[in-house]
Amino acid sequence: MKVFQEGGVPLLDWRENLEFDGRGTLWVAHLTKNRVEGYAPDGTLRTSFPVPGPGGIRRGADGMMYVDFGVNPLARDGGIMRFDPAAARPRAERFVNGISGVNGLAVDADGNFYLSRELATGIVKIRPDGTKDEEWTRKADVFGTNGLEVVGDQLYASVITSTASPVVRIPLKDPAHHTTVTELSPNPLKIKLLDDLTSFDGDLVVASFRDGELIRVDPATGRSCVLANGLRMPSSVRVARAFGDHDPRRDLFVVEASGRIVKVTVG
Template sequence: MRSLAIVGSLVAALTVGGPEAANAAGPDHCGARTAVTVFRDGGVPLLDWRENLEFDGRGTLWVSHIVRNRVEGYAPDGTLKASFTVPGPGAIRRGPDGMMYVNFGVSPLMRDGGVMRFDPAATEPRPEKVFGGTPGINGLAIDSAGNLYLSRELATGILKVRPDGTRDEEWTRKADVFGANGLEIVGDQLYASVLVNGSSPVVRVPLADPARHTTVTRLSHTVLDGKFLDDLTFFGDGLVVAAFRSGELIRVDPATGRSCVLVDGLRMPTSVRVPRAFGDHDGRRELFVTEASGRVVRVTIG
């Protein structure tokens, strides 16, 4: 989520949605006991914006720092292990090949955008461009075949890019969701949180038939209560969505659309992920969150 997208979202909160959004019921609290601890301190809010994170399954947490144009790698104890330049880095995901993929050019000031790839096992990771020429992207998901899916906050259509770097234009045209932000694949379904919509919807897109996309839930009471949904992840038996404006993590049941607030009081959360092979951190009851405040925090449930 960038400054340009935030302005667009403010406008959209007043203009997008309609009667269905106005009748939506906002989520209550889940009732689970949660604790928030700081894994990495932030600096000046917005100026120290950390945008996204992902675990490589080899003991490193990778974090994109959009303002400082770098990707950082952290050990389980919070020690900085690696840092290298990526222009305007956004979403980070682990591919089926064990490589890490990161969007670049996410900042609105960047003329180019696309995806880079780096080896998380390298002593000094060196990112290489997978493809470019795609400004205005944000979220990223990767399926088991290595296809890339990219969201665009101020455009219609979730982009699908094949492993060879070519675009699947037909799939993209059918996945005509406007203003998508976070992306997460669960089984044969792609879930997208939508930033540019005052009703704060979460959408399900079948990978095999993207034209049959449906709205799972709408998380705002009215169009004036837009939560500015950012990234999302699969946790336990449901989705957890980061709500930038309201400072919440919201749990969503993808089968029923029921939702509840798992934790609130966060400082502009931008991404949420489950720890994987990261020291003694427990992926069954922990979540890690990046914030536009610059912090990386750990949420413990139960």
């Protein structure tokens, strides 16, 4: 484990989410400073710009970057903003608003967006044109989702509010038939507070905010193991993608509520 970017005061310097744009920049949602930051492979801060309460951040099917905003229980508005990662001076513009309590974000191959809500039932689906798919959302009636990741025709979600710490599978074409892949906290007193998750080498890697762990889960069997520990309130994990000499087969990047960005090399 190697620190890519140092943090500040824990919880007051909260970096919430991250994503690689495939063009050599790591984009980070800095929650407490209300901004998105762009980093070079050597750790240099290339740019930053304001986004109110940024959360889940993902590369869209169109090459644009999308980021949740209003990730704050007191926020009056929330939704998705977007920006061009290739712009000399990126600037976020509103894409969808009027969705409160949002947190995680995922995008499928057709350009549909999925937003998690920690204190509500139903994963919100937004079509590429920005309209809401209300029927899909009603059928995806999972309460308390946080991290989201699309793998093929399945959407995987971590649930932060359940004492069982489950990971759930939601078929994109049949969301009512969602199933539990695994429960990572058999003891309800040891809830892991699952945060974001990513796909890695055929498995899922989930961040445990409470325990400071990355947990590897086999989506076919539900078997799990601790991939890394000793992190400080990890909130998101992503595989390095077209990011200098960082190896996507081995290198995972993690952001924490401590403010740090950490590189974890597997194997």
